[in-house]
Amino acid sequence: MSATDAVGHGHARDVDPYLLGRGGGRGSGHVAATGRGAGGPASKTVVVAYGFWLFLLSDIVLFSCLFAAHAVLQTAIADGPAGHELFKPTNIAIETACLLLSSFTCGMSAAACGVRNLLWTQVALLVTGLLGVAFLVLEAKDFAELVEQGFGPQRSAFLSSFFAVVGCHGLHVSAGLLWLGTMMAQIFVKGFRADILRRMLCFNLFWHVLDIIWVALFTIVYLIGEGR
Amino acid sequence: MFGIATSIIAVGTGVKVYNWMFTMYGGRIRYATPMLWSVGFIVTFIIGGMTGVLLAVPPADFQLHNSLFLVAHFHNVIIGGVLFAGFAGITYWFPKAFGFRLHEGWGKVSFWCALIGFYVTFVPLYVAGLLGMTRRLQHYEVAAWRPWVLIAGLGVIILLIGAIAQVIQLVVSVRQRDALRDETGDPWDGRSLEWATASPPPAFNFAVLPNVGGDEPYWQIKRLAIERQQLAPEPTYKAIEVPRNSPVGFITAFFATITGFALIWHIWWLVAVGVAAAYVVFVWFAWRDVTEYEIPAEEVARIDRARRAARQQWLEANAPAGGPA
Numbered sequence: 001m002s003a004t005d006a007v008g009h010g011h012a013r014d015v016d017p018y019l020l021g022r023g024g025g026r027g028s029g030h031v032a033a034t035g036r037g038a039g040g041p042a043s044k045t046v047v048v049a050y051g052f053w054l055f056l057l058s059d060i061v062l063f064s065c066l067f068a069a070h071a072v073l074q075t076a077i078a079d080g081p082a083g084h085e086l087f088k089p090t091n092i093a094i095e096t097a098c099l100l101l102s103s104f105t106c107g108m109s110a111a112a113c114g115v116r117n118l119l120w121t122q123v124a125l126l127v128t129g130l131l132g133v134a135f136l137v138l139e140a141k142d143f144a145e146l147v148e149q150g151f152g153p154q155r156s157a158f159l160s161s162f163f164a165v166v167g168c169h170g171l172h173v174s175a176g177l178l179w180l181g182t183m184m185a186q187i188f189v190k191g192f193r194a195d196i197l198r199r200m201l202c203f204n205l206f207w208h209v210l211d212i213i214w215v216a217l218f219t220i221v222y223l224i225g226e227g228r
Numbered sequence: 229m230f231g232i233a234t235s236i237i238a239v240g241t242g243v244k245v246y247n248w249m250f251t252m253y254g255g256r257i258r259y260a261t262p263m264l265w266s267v268g269f270i271v272t273f274i275i276g277g278m279t280g281v282l283l284a285v286p287p288a289d290f291q292l293h294n295s296l297f298l299v300a301h302f303h304n305v306i307i308g309g310v311l312f313a314g315f316a317g318i319t320y321w322f323p324k325a326f327g328f329r330l331h332e333g334w335g336k337v338s339f340w341c342a343l344i345g346f347y348v349t350f351v352p353l354y355v356a357g358l359l360g361m362t363r364r365l366q367h368y369e370v371a372a373w374r375p376w377v378l379i380a381g382l383g384v385i386i387l388l389i390g391a392i393a394q395v396i397q398l399v400v401s402v403r404q405r406d407a408l409r410d411e412t413g414d415p416w417d418g419r420s421l422e423w424a425t426a427s428p429p430p431a432f433n434f435a436v437l438p439n440v441g442g443d444e445p446y447w448q449i450k451r452l453a454i455e456r457q458q459l460a461p462e463p464t465y466k467a468i469e470v471p472r473n474s475p476v477g478f479i480t481a482f483f484a485t486i487t488g489f490a491l492i493w494h495i496w497w498l499v500a501v502g503v504a505a506a507y508v509v510f511v512w513f514a515w516r517d518v519t520e521y522e523i524p525a526e527e528v529a530r531i532d533r534a535r536r537a538a539r540q541q542w543l544e545a546n547a548p549a550g551g552p553a
Contacts, residue, residue: 182511195519 045198052202056209059172063213066165067220074228078156083225086151088142092222095138096214099173102131103211110204116192122184128207129180132173139170162221169217172210179203234284241277245270260416261335265316268343272308276301279354297357300350307346315339315394323410327428331404334397341390349383352376411538419447426535432468432523435532457547459536465529467522476513480506 042050074083109124143163146152153163183203190196248270257263279301283289292298315338323329356376361368401408414423424446425434438445453459487502489495 178507182514186514190517199514 044194045201048198049201049205052205056205059209060213063165063168063216066161066168067216070161070165071220071224073157073161074225076157078158080156080159081151083158083162083222083228086146087222087226089222089226091138091142092218095135096218098131098135098138099211099214102128102135103208105131106204106207110200113192113197113200118187118191121187125180125184125187129177129184132177132180136170136173136177139166143167162225165217165221169210169213172213176203176207176210179206230289231284231286234280234289238277238281238284241273245274245277261330261332261339262316262320262416264336264339265312265319268339269308269312269316272312272343272346273305276304276308279304292357294362295357296353296361296363299363300353300357303350303353307350312342315342320416321422323408323415324413324422324427324429327410328401328405328408329410329415331397331401331408334393334400338390338393338397341386341393345383345386345388345390347383348386349380352379352383356380412542413535413538414450414542419444421446424449426531430528430531431470432528435465435468435528435535436463453539453543454546454548457543459539459543462533462536465525465532467525468528469520469522471520472516472518474513476509479509483509 105124105127109121109128112120112124143166146159151159153160180203183199186196186199248266259267279297283292283298283301319330319335353376356373359370359372359376361370361373361376410427413426413429415427416423421438421440422429424438442448449460483502483506487499487506490498490502
């Protein structure tokens with residue numbers, strides 16, 4: 001029994017103006033939908049980006065839990081140091097600048113990718129990576145200094161949650177850098193293939209979300225923490 | 229706080245109970261094994277929920293905390309809510325996944341033993357809890373508890389028989405798989421779309437994508453076929469592209485587990501090994517050039533025609549006595 005014959009074709013064209021339910025979207029390796037009639041599976045670009053957004057949203061949920069924990073524990077300093085005694089505004093400002101700039105250059109890499117310019121894509125990705133490394137080095141130095149002074153995650157609930165939320169973001173940036181390096185190598189070896197372009201799209205989404213999380217982290221951990 | 233959390237859970241779950249019942253309402257209930265498990269689940273879960281809602285009252289909660297009453301409540305929802313529903317799901321979708329049904333007789337033995345065994349085990353524990361018995365006692369010296377504990381012990385034996393019956397059910401089903409084979413892909417006369425394809429589903433799931441225009445597309449197709457006494461005309465089969473199989477998920481999970489283990493026990497070199505290995509596997513996966521393969525139209529047609537033939541046979545075997553309606 002075929003499912004298609006019993007049910008009339010809906011007016012998909014009217015309710016789907018952006019052709020999300022159609023095959024052959026931009027960046028998809030397939031021009032024709034594999035389904036029948038006006039419908040058919042969405043293009044691979046749509047499917048891949050949708051799946052990746054689901055992952056990103058779950059990651060944001062994870063971070064929101066860490067933020068909530070930190071917001072509650074910010075004042076639980078157990079007679080240890082409070083945020084305003086530890087944070088170095090200049091360092092944090094430089095870290096933030098690095099990350100925001102890297103998001104810009106990451107956007108440039110997407111733009112260069114869009115016009116299939118290999119050189120500028122690689123340059124923009126390289127600068128993104130270097131800014132990311134600079135961010136990580138500064139953060140690692142901050143962490144090392146804190147631990148050296150005896151203000152590691154074991155000192156107080158405030159510091160536990162501080163290291164958890166900032167460290168988790170740092171781990172994400174590290175993973176992102178590994179991905180970025182792999183991405184550059186793939187573009188170098190394989191060129192702008194459809195699947196490589198889809199991965200670039202996902203990488204861009206990932207990197208920008210890390211930036212958004214840093215903005216929230218900056219606000220909750222550093223701005224509000226400074227006042228506590 | 230605990231009282232509020234408990235109340236919040238109770239309200240949501242109460243709504244769920246109504247939606248399960250309204251799903252059945254107006255339907256023709258057939259007491260095959262999955263339905264038995266489902267009904268057993270709803271009844272047991274309601275009882276467990278009601279003993280749980282008592283715990284939303286803080287004075288009662290302070291009294292019942294750590295008592296066998298709490299243990300009985302907890303198992304009432306976990307066994308009734310998770311296990312029974314899980315067994316219902318396994319029995320229901322087993323033929324879809326493996327191509328043959330589970331043995332009904334042994335399934336029913338298993339269900340009745342589990343249901344009766346459950347109540348014989350845990351209802352006495354409610355009583356013992358109200359008599360003041362706490363959990364995890366190495367020994368006790370209160371004579372009043374003894375009969376209840378003994379009855380619970382008898383219940384455990386019945387539960388054990390149920391568990392053994394389930395193992396037997398699986399073994400018997402595998403050995404009699406040819407007799408229990410699901411040829412049509414629709415062993416329960418189901419309503420939803422998964423029953424529109426063969427059991428087990430081919431790699432491409434559906435030979436042609438179902439065109440969903442209403443709430444119950446498959447039911448509509450089936451009613452139409454029965455009414456006309458013939459299947460819908462054969463669709464034009466096209467080649468279907470499917471992803472290649474890959475063990476990468478499994479291998480990465482293996483190294484991720486090693487990493488997690490090493491992190492817990494502070495074995496830093498092993499952390500490095502686990503992460504590096506997972507990364508290498510990831511790059512190896514990302515480097516593949518061919519990620520999909522195409523199932524040719526003839527192959528799709530061959531598989532779907534076999535299913536259609538089985539359907540046609542089923543249609544003729546179940547034809548209404550007075551000919552096409």
